[in-house]
Amino acid sequence: MPAKEFSVAEVTESAKSRKKAEPAKSPKPPKPKKTTEPDRPRNLGMKTWPFAVLMVVLAIAGYFGYDYWRLHRFDELIRTVSVQYSLDPKLVRSLVTEESGFNPGARSGKNAIGLMQITPIVITEWANATNQTSGDRSFSKVYSVRVTDRSREDAAKLSDAELLTYPDINLHIGCWYLNRLQQRYAGDQLQTPMMLAGYNAGPSQAERWRALVKQRPPTEEKFVAAIDYAETQGYVKRIMNRYRKAIEN
Numbered sequence: 001m002p003a004k005e006f007s008v009a010e011v012t013e014s015a016k017s018r019k020k021a022e023p024a025k026s027p028k029p030p031k032p033k034k035t036t037e038p039d040r041p042r043n044l045g046m047k048t049w050p051f052a053v054l055m056v057v058l059a060i061a062g063y064f065g066y067d068y069w070r071l072h073r074f075d076e077l078i079r080t081v082s083v084q085y086s087l088d089p090k091l092v093r094s095l096v097t098e099e100s101g102f103n104p105g106a107r108s109g110k111n112a113i114g115l116m117q118i119t120p121i122v123i124t125e126w127a128n129a130t131n132q133t134s135g136d137r138s139f140s141k142v143y144s145v146r147v148t149d150r151s152r153e154d155a156a157k158l159s160d161a162e163l164l165t166y167p168d169i170n171l172h173i174g175c176w177y178l179n180r181l182q183q184r185y186a187g188d189q190l191q192t193p194m195m196l197a198g199y200n201a202g203p204s205q206a207e208r209w210r211a212l213v214k215q216r217p218p219t220e221e222k223f224v225a226a227i228d229y230a231e232t233q234g235y236v237k238r239i240m241n242r243y244r245k246a247i248e249n
Contacts, residue, residue: 071102074115074167081171085179090246091192092175094239095199104167113164116174123160126173129180143169181206190223196239197223201232 078096082089099117100106112119123139132138139160146169147155164170181195184203188194190210198206212226213219220240227233 074102077167077171081168081175085175087175087178087182091243092178094242094246095178095196097242098235098239104170105165113161114170115167116170118164118170118173122173122177126176139163190218190220192243193220193223193236193240196236197227197232200235201229205229205232
């Protein structure tokens with residue numbers, strides 16, 4: 001059977017019809033444009049941790065350095081003044097720790113001021129004992145000469161309370177009073193705890209508590225137990241414990 005012949009027109013028409021039958025291809029999405037990103041640091045943590053550690057170490061050193069300075073900046077002054085009044089500097093330092101925490105500007109609700117928390121009663125006793133009773137500003141007249149950061153005229157105008165914020169002046173008055181208690185209880189086996197009790201609550205109270213200790217020989221434990229002022233009892237305990245540790249070291 002002879003092959004069927006197609007005309008050129010038929011072939012062209014057939015090709016067009018096939019193209020129409022084919023589904024239209026969807027256009028390709030445009031390629032995103034490449035953007036240049038800044039270089040990101042690699043291993044940043046590995047590079048910065050030594051600096052962070054150094055900052056932590058410096059902060060810790062600064063804290064402890066300041067704390068050491070705060071607690072020991074008056075050591076030489078305490079030693080010098082204590083010896084002048086025949087007192088053990090370690091006892092005085094233990095007392096100052098309890099009274100003010102080495103804050104020369106410390107004030108209490110009972111008008112106690114400075115490193116050794118001097119009260120108006122102690123100032124009055126000092127004035128009477130040293131014959132400085134001529135005038136109501138006798139304390140200021142005597143101790144204003146110790147003020148070195150002001151002119152003499154300005155120092156003379158300072159009140160007793162302002163003068164007591166000067167560490168040198170405060171320590172002299174406090175040690176003077178503590179020495180009076182030391183002399184008062186000289187020879188007693190409980191001299192030191194009695195001095196502390198008298199400094200906190202008054203000598204008459206210390207003697208009342210001492211009279212309650214009947215044990216022979218008397219012990220510090222019994223004396224402290226006889227103190228019926230909770231504040232004074234804790235006060236004496238803490239200072240005596242601190243003082244013993246200072247002696248051991």
